[in-house]
Amino acid sequence: MSISNPLPLALVPGNSFIHNVSPGPKMILVVGYVILAFSTQNIIILYSMAAIAFIFAIWAGILRTFLKGLLILLPIGSSLLALQILAPAVEKPWTAAAELGPVTLYIDGLYYGFVLLGRIFASLAIALVMLMTTHPSDMFTTFTKLRVPYTLNFMQAMTLQLIPVFQREVGIILSAQKSRGMKGSGFSAVLPSFIPVFVGAIERVQQLSISLESRGFGSTGHKTSYRKVKGKWSDTAIAVCSIVIMATLAVMSIMRGSWNLSDQITFSANFVLGLFLLVAGTFLTIVTITIAFMFRK
Amino acid sequence: MSNPIIQFDDVSFSYAGTDSFALQSVSLEIKEGEYVAILGLNGAGKTTLGLCVNGIVPTMLGGNLTGKVTVGGLDVSEYPVRELAKLVGIVFDNPEFQMSQMSAAEEVALGLEHAGVPHEAMHEIVSDSLAMVGLAGFEARSPLGLSGGQQQRLAIAAVLAMKPRILIMDEPTSNLDPIGKQEVFDMAAKLNGEQGMTVIVIEHEVEVMARYADRVIVMDGGRVVMNGTPQEIFSRVDELAALKLRVPEAVALAKQLEARGVWKGDFPVRTETAVDRVNAMLKA
Structure with a gap:
């Protein structure tokens, strides 16, 4: 993977x-x-x-x-x-x-x-x-x-992370379409795959936000950093x-x-x-x- | 095993925008250091029950909660999830959706960063947590490049790093192969046995639950319908069948043998017990 x-x-x-x-x-x-x-x-x-x-x-x-x-x-x-x-x-x-x-x-x-x-x-x-x-x-x-602000910063880092994930998801959906005899390449094939990708994205984001929150994301106290520059x-x-x-x-x-x-x-x-x-x-x-x-x- | 660390007192809950109850008049106690398995069909309210324990229900996922959930003496509807996070760690069935960092080490460190753990102390906690789930040496790897089992163990490590007293795993092995499943359950048993961590596992794998759990809770339609030791619960084969739930193969075997008049006495919930008993019967 x-x-x-x-x-x-x-x-x-x-x-x-x-x-x-x-x-x-x-x-x-x-x-x-x-x-x-x-x-x-x-x-x-x-x-x-x-x-x-x-x-x-x-x-x-x-x-x-x-x-x-x-x-x-x-x-x-x-x-x-x-x-x-x-x-x-x-x-x-x-x-x-x-x-x-x-x-x-x-x-x-x-x-x-x-x-x-x-x-x-x-x-x-x-x-x-x-x-x-x-x-x-x-x-x-x-x-x-x-x-x-931490949240803004996190959003920017997440975006860079999510691009390859979504690219892979589009790939999976295109393969699924191909295997069902639909068109698997070109613009007209990519367009219908957007809906499942976006629905998946919403689900993913909700799950992620729950997971982050249960690891204390919203804490208001002082935050530290694992990496040190x-x-x-x-x-x-x-x-x-x-x-x-x-x-x-x-x-x-x-x-x-x-x-x-x-x-x-x-x-x-x-x-x-x-x-x-x-x-x-x-x-x-x-x-x-x-x-x-x-x-x- | 002393005081109840988790207490549900006549809890009912319906998600916002729905009329149906995800939980209905649930009352139960879980003691510190217990290993509890929750069984039930999809939609039985198992996940909602788990989310109640760290306050995601009702704080994050809105809805109507009546009754009282107390965790470690705190009323969950009065404390934000981030406070309860120090007490309760929760792992979900889709580990990939829980990853947000560039490397395994940072993923594990995320909760520590939020908690304000000093930078100097972090490296040791991170490598300990990774070692605990058998991912030592994976620090620099990208979480998205790991296998499903490794990702799941990483998600668990990320929770363990925060040293919670309660670990909830919601179908933690649904994406894993048999070896991966075994690894996760062995690890949970170890945490429970060695560190006295309270473990709540929501699972469909009855064999595993029969082996590890101190207690099995069966849910149906938002209610707790059975609550007892694996021996007590899995002996009620017909009631479980009526709920469309499986029993361990060893129990199913004994049940059929009983119908033919061969088996007498308790049903064995563990395969080894069944083997011993059958062996003894054959020798007799």
């Missing part, structure tokens, strides 16, 4: 340096990344941040799962860039790069498109590194230290370094009016055309595959 973990959100076990950094500095890093990513428009900073997250992923030995998690960027990124080329989010006049039948491709929005993509890319990449290298219980303990000097060093570097960059960006480099970085018409064909093609392929999968016979 072992459970594989098909969702690239959970911990990838390991014993690398990155795995051993406490959740505290990692959380600081993630929050810092998000703040810095949204206070700068400097694509060099943004993509360097993403590259650093990549280095962390390689260092932690989680690259494969990490890349799987990043796949979500494919539809988001491709549609984002395609839209910026078709309808730039900057003031007119726009510079046309090429005519493609009835549509005109513009150069002006592309820089901003890369900025948007870079923000999502960097934030997602560092968040994935943190999720995949941090034991949920350690995160739980750290949140508790930060005085996040040990603070190491390296954790403090990492936390301080990340705060200093990111704060400096954020302040520099804000002082330079978000440090937009669009004047210095220009894209050639051919680059825009090629990129558009690439991203539009990618996006349409993803959409086609998704639709084909949903209505698969």
